[in-house]
Amino acid sequence: MSVLSFSEITIFVTILLTVFFRTVSGIECYQCSSRDHTNPFQCNEYMTDDKDITPQPCDNVYDASYCIKQTGRFEGGLGTKRFCSSLDLGNYCNDIQQPGDELEYRSCVYTCSSDGCNDGVSLKANIVYVSVFSVVMLLSL
Template structure:
């Protein structure tokens, strides 16, 4: 009885995990059929035909990855599904035969469609500015009170 219940639970969880898989953008800048579809940024006002895809074909996919760098002679991006968190970092890389270093970055996220254009959101960009303005105003007020 318990074995049957365990087996049914296992099958149900496997079915749900494939239905509940994360959706990520999947593209490669070195794709000769669509060379401009997978740049580092998606144009803000374009209506791209590229849409997030279900990652159920990648075992235990929980993360979306955006890798920006130099691929096959060109600079661009690769976006894909992953079962591993590859972290968030940038590094400078020089391939054999290169005369200069190229910046290569990995961005990992875990929500549907999160590996689109930018890893920075508007609030992340505005927050330092707002904090700076508040700090300047506070200093100015203290000077007036002294």
């Protein structure tokens, strides 16, 4: 019986690792804004089946682990924005009234952690959770 050399063991281990471990890839999220003037109807609050956009890799965000859907007031206007994040921003809604505004606007943030989860459809459970939590909080006042 022959003993394997160090280089043979290294090659063998490298082949095993290559075969048994696939490349790890990050999360993929919808990344769009309803304020985008080139595709204004692709990123509404509720995405429909006729949308042309698909979840994209979050390679531009270091350590991205979450998909975010933000609705209401952001970047000086109203609309919906979907993006990647390395932080869990939670699930909540606030009523916002900027100086000079006559109306109060509802602004919500929804966070999820699976590929393409920020389309709006899969966030319904979070919306129910936030609604129930809000009612419970109002009743406790």
